[in-house]
Amino acid sequence: MLTIESVDQVLKSYYLDAICTQLNSGISPFYSAIEKTAALISGKDAIVPVELGISGGLGTTEEAGELPVSAAALRECLTVPLRNIYGVIDVSDKLLRANRDNASGLVSVLNTEIQMMIRSAQFNLNRMMWGNGDGLLGVIAERTEQTANPHEFKVEDARKLTAGMCIDIMRDNTPVYSNVRITDVDYINDIFTIEVISVAGHEDAAAGDKIYMQKSKGHEVNGVPYLFYNLSSDYYGLPKLYAPGIEPCVKDLNAELSLEAMQEFFDGISMRSAIPTNMIVCSLKTRRQYLNQLMLTRTNIDYLNLDGGFKTLAFNGVPVCGERFVEDGSMYYLNTDAFKLVQLCDWEWLQGDNGSILNQIDRKAVYTATLVKYANLVSTYPRAQGVMQGITDPA
Structure with missing residues (x-):
């Protein structure tokens, strides 16, 4: 019979290696090519030496002449803060109990949830490689006849948005919408749609408002x-x-x-x-x-x-x-x-006080598991x- 402890072991011993493999090699050619290393970590940061020029200690002299004077390569050290990247999946207590005698059913559910989390991580990590760390996904444009519905918004460029993404819409660092779900994106007309229920009680987003992934403004990897x-x-x-x-x-x-x-x-x-x-x-x-x-x-x-x-x-x-x-x-x-992706560790499960991966959400019949990675990108x-x-x- 399946228990929370046995599901923990499955997540730890079976899924983790597969997750790391897919997220280290299947994101993009650039991400696959760069080195991922924990060797430069010092405390909560990475101390990274960068080259500014070659060594000056080379020269050609007479046979009996003095050797060239040494001149170390031009270098500086950078202190690189590590960004906190989290991926969260939830499993209801009802689902666990319904499948406690049906391991294949639970594995099928876990496979689906984890594969969708991997797709989200691949999408967003690749996106972060081509951002400057501020987390900006887009800027709201003026409403047109195409966006007459209050839950539809036109943006200047929709390429960083995708259905399923949870976003914040900010105006002068003040949220207009917080943690709203995108349900559809029209890439031809640069229009995205949010859940209709999210619109009630909110001021309409205006041209110039900025879009960020939920809770991520200013905290993303420096691409x-x-x-x-x-x-x-x-x-x-x-x-x-x-x-x-x-x-x-x-x-x-x-x-x-x-x-x-x-x-x-x-x-x-x-x-x-x-x-x-x-x-x-x-x-x-x-x-x-x-x-x-x-x-x-x-x-x-x-x-x-x-x-x-x-x-x-x-x-x-x-x-x-x-x-x-x-x-x-x-x-x-x-x-x-x-280039190096300096990281405290590869992808790991966040563990509770007792070492458990699945932890009950306070006052809810739901268990949650969290993938974590602490990393940032730097050019050496x-x-x-x-x-x-x-x-x-x-x-």
């Missing part, structure tokens, strides 16, 4: 754009003015994408950093523009098969990956070896990273 667009002009507390070598390479193209422009930027980053770009990431739209350039110039279209089962276009033998969460008009030239060699922005639509 790749944090290196390029950090408004405070520092990188994890290190001022870019004090350490110019920490600045990545940024090019404003302000023109249509061309193979010549791509090659020029590719060569420029390699010259600046002395290590090559090994992955190019852009939006799906920008990837289509690249594919169109290949067809217009009658260039052979090469494909690469990457770890994790991903298949991408190639440029100079380097994968060109299209990501839905990357902004249109930008193309990131990255060296994935110079910012000079090797670049973005070409301002790519315009073809005339």
Whole structure:
């Protein structure tokens, strides 16, 4: 007969390894390529050395001359705060009791709940890789005839939203809606719908209101754009003015994408950093523009098969990956070896005082289990990273 203790053991011994495997290799080509490490953790933060330049201790002298003077590589240390990532699933007491003599029935329910949580984690972790840590999902636009219903809202860009997501809508840091559920997203017209019951008793969201995932404003992982667009002009507390070598390479193209422009930027980053770009990431739209350039110039279209089962276009033998969460008009030239996901641990179950994974919610006949991960993204060699922005639509 199934008990809470036996279900705990199933969650711990059977599901956890499978969850970690899917979340470490099935999110995106970029996420699969970067190193995940706990070696740099110090207390609640990670202390990460970053390279700003090569060693200066090399030289050529006469046969009997003095050896070169040592000059250590230019380095600085960053203090990287770890973000708290949680995934929660609930199982009712009635469900557990109804299946206490039917293990396969309970396993089927757990499989469904956990697989949906994995899909949510894959979606949101990939989204965070292409945000700057503020957690902004979108901005409410002016109402139109298409959004006459009070539970429908138009946004400037809906690509970061999906059905099932729980969101907060904020106005000047004050919530207009808190923890409301998205039931549908129209990506063609950039319209999303929330549960009708959520509208009652609330002021209507207005143009300019901002959307965040529930309770996540300002607490998300600092993704790749944090290196390029950090408004405070520092990188994890290190001022870019004090350490110019920490600045990545940024090019404003302000023109249509061309193979010549791509090659020029590719060569420029390699010259600046002395290590090559090994992955190019852009939006799906920008990837289509690249594919169109290949067809217009009658260039052979090469494909690469990457770890994790991903298949991408190639440029100079380097994968060109299209990501839905990357902004249109930008193309990131990255060296994935110079990124780390610093983490306190891999995905783990949050355990109660008695070591239990399933814990009863206070005053409810419901048990809850929580997956946790404490992590953040950091580049250990910012000079090797670049973005070409301002790519315009073809005339």
